[in-house]
Amino acid sequence: MATPGSGGWAQLRQQARSLENQTESLFHTYSQFSTGSNIPPKPSAEERDVEARLEDVLDKRDNVIAQLARLLDSEASLNTSALKQNNLSLLREKLSSHRRDLARLKSTLQQARNRANLLSNVQSDIDEYRANNPEAAEADYMLDERNRIDRSNDATDSVLSQAYAINESFLIQRETLASINRRITMAASKVPGINSIIGRISTRKRRDGIIMGTFIAMCFIVFFWFR
Secondary structure: OOOHHHHHHHHHHHHHHHHHHHHHHHHHHHHHHHOOOOOOOOOOHHHHHHHHHHHHHHHHHHHHHHHHHHHHHHOHHHHOOHHHHHHHHHHHHHHHHHHHHHHHHHHHHHHHHHHHHHHHHHHHHHHHHHHHOHHHHHHHHHHHHHHHHHHHHHHHHHHHHHHHHHHHHHHHHHHHHHHHHHHHHHHHHHOOOHHHHHHHHHHHHHHHHHHHHHHHHHHHHHHHHOO
16 A cells, blocks of 8 residues: 555656656757747747746756655655665756756857847948948949859850860761771772672662562452452
């Protein structure tokens, strides 16, 4: 049968676990503020609310852990339980880890906000300088236009270079085919009777073509005649 002390321990430990789960959920929400593309120069109301809730939950966990420690100190039977001592130690370590995580996330958010503010200030200074110095602004515009023209010329040169390379490749292939044709012609002229053999082959092919055409025509005539 459970003693009142053990019942109080189980209830407090369950409360500590519930607060840990709340902490994890709040950490997930809070970490998203540092990964946004446009971090505002100052913390938003939602960010401040989540941060306050995180700190409140951590304080509640600290209070629950203190109650568990007092319960262990006051109950002799509990003092003999190494398992409960270990559970209390784990709860303390988890709380310390979460406090470090919160401090790290705060630092990350502040650094990201500082970078965003710095970039915004630099851009504002540039805009102000251009507004107060229209000649410099016009010079910057002309320089940007020159850079765009240079990039366009580079792209055109690249396309032309590729076209010249392809044309040169075609010329090389044409020369190769012409050379092969010349070699075949020269070889045919050097072999006795090769021209007559080639002529006979061509004549036979024409004759076979005529015979095949006549046969196909006769088949069509017979087919339409007996249809």
